[in-house]
Amino acid sequence: MLSLYHYLSLSALLFCIGIFGVLTRRNAIGILMAIELLFNAVNINFVAFARYIDPQGLTGQVFTLFVITVAAAEAAVGLAIIILIYRQHKGVEVDKVNIMKW
Amino acid sequence: MELSLENGTQTAIFYILSGLIVGSAFMVVSLKNIFHSALFLVLCFFSVAGIYILLSAEFVAAVQVLIYVGAITVLLIFAIMLTAQLYSPSIRQSNEQVIPGIIIVGTLLIVTLSVLRRTSWRISTQGIEGQSTVSIGKSLLTTYVLPFEVVSLVLIAALIGAIIIARKE
Numbered sequence: 001m002l003s004l005y006h007y008l009s010l011s012a013l014l015f016c017i018g019i020f021g022v023l024t025r026r027n028a029i030g031i032l033m034a035i036e037l038l039f040n041a042v043n044i045n046f047v048a049f050a051r052y053i054d055p056q057g058l059t060g061q062v063f064t065l066f067v068i069t070v071a072a073a074e075a076a077v078g079l080a081i082i083i084l085i086y087r088q089h090k091g092v093e094v095d096k097v098n099i100m101k102w
Numbered sequence: 103m104e105l106s107l108e109n110g111t112q113t114a115i116f117y118i119l120s121g122l123i124v125g126s127a128f129m130v131v132s133l134k135n136i137f138h139s140a141l142f143l144v145l146c147f148f149s150v151a152g153i154y155i156l157l158s159a160e161f162v163a164a165v166q167v168l169i170y171v172g173a174i175t176v177l178l179i180f181a182i183m184l185t186a187q188l189y190s191p192s193i194r195q196s197n198e199q200v201i202p203g204i205i206i207v208g209t210l211l212i213v214t215l216s217v218l219r220r221t222s223w224r225i226s227t228q229g230i231e232g233q234s235t236v237s238i239g240k241s242l243l244t245t246y247v248l249p250f251e252v253v254s255l256v257l258i259a260a261l262i263g264a265i266i267i268a269r270k271e
Contacts, residue, residue: 062241062246
């Protein structure tokens with residue numbers, strides 16, 4: 001029998017993999033993809049809570065839609081910035097982009 | 103609407119989808135070729151949509167497929183193609199922090215799982231009644247109408263901002 005614990009564990013596992021990606025990727029696009037994994041882990045949490053704790057109100061599902069929208073906005077702006085960085089530095093390795101460090 | 107599946111079938115589907123999610127997510131963060139990472143990201147998003155259907159959230163699953171699989175992944179692949187030399191496998195893709203990263207992430211996972219294990223949630227005994235799409239639509243246009251409008255403004259502002267940032271001078 002599936003319980004809330006199963007879904008929350010899956011989400012925790014996905015979140016940890018995403019954190020690992022953010023910490024270890026050199027490519028900025030790879031970091032963005034890992035951030036998308038984090039968003040998905042959070043969304044699984046929201047939907048699981050909506051199903052198991054608040055099945056009448058479905059607040060979690062509504063909030064998930066907002067998270068997905070903001071994630072789309074984040075991806076658009078993030079990729080625009082990455083393309084700009086690529087034009088200026090001829091590469092998007094985040095450890096080489098240190099122009100704001102003195 | 104509740105899924106009319108036996109408990110055993112649901113559990114089996116859950117474990118298959120979880121394996122797909124965790125495996126493809128691991129591929130996303132560890133593969134050398136960033137383009138292959140993006141393709142595994144598609145698989146991961148699809149499996150997450152399956153999890154949503156298992157949680158009887160059909161509308162969220164449809165939105166997941168449309169926006170994540172349809173839009174965000176295409177954007178990512180476009181960006182990979184535009185920054186052309188990057189997806190050659192010869193470039194080192196991970197930094198020297200892999201070992202500290204594994205330690206940090208392992209600690210985080212252990213702490214989170216033990217906290218989850220000890221928390222007693224107030225589980226509701228009721229299931230989701232009727233179509234969840236209907237109640238989502240109603241609450242989006244009554245209770246949450248202000249956040250709904252604000253988020254559309256955020257989206258349009260972000261998209262215009264992205265165009266202005268990325269255009270040539």
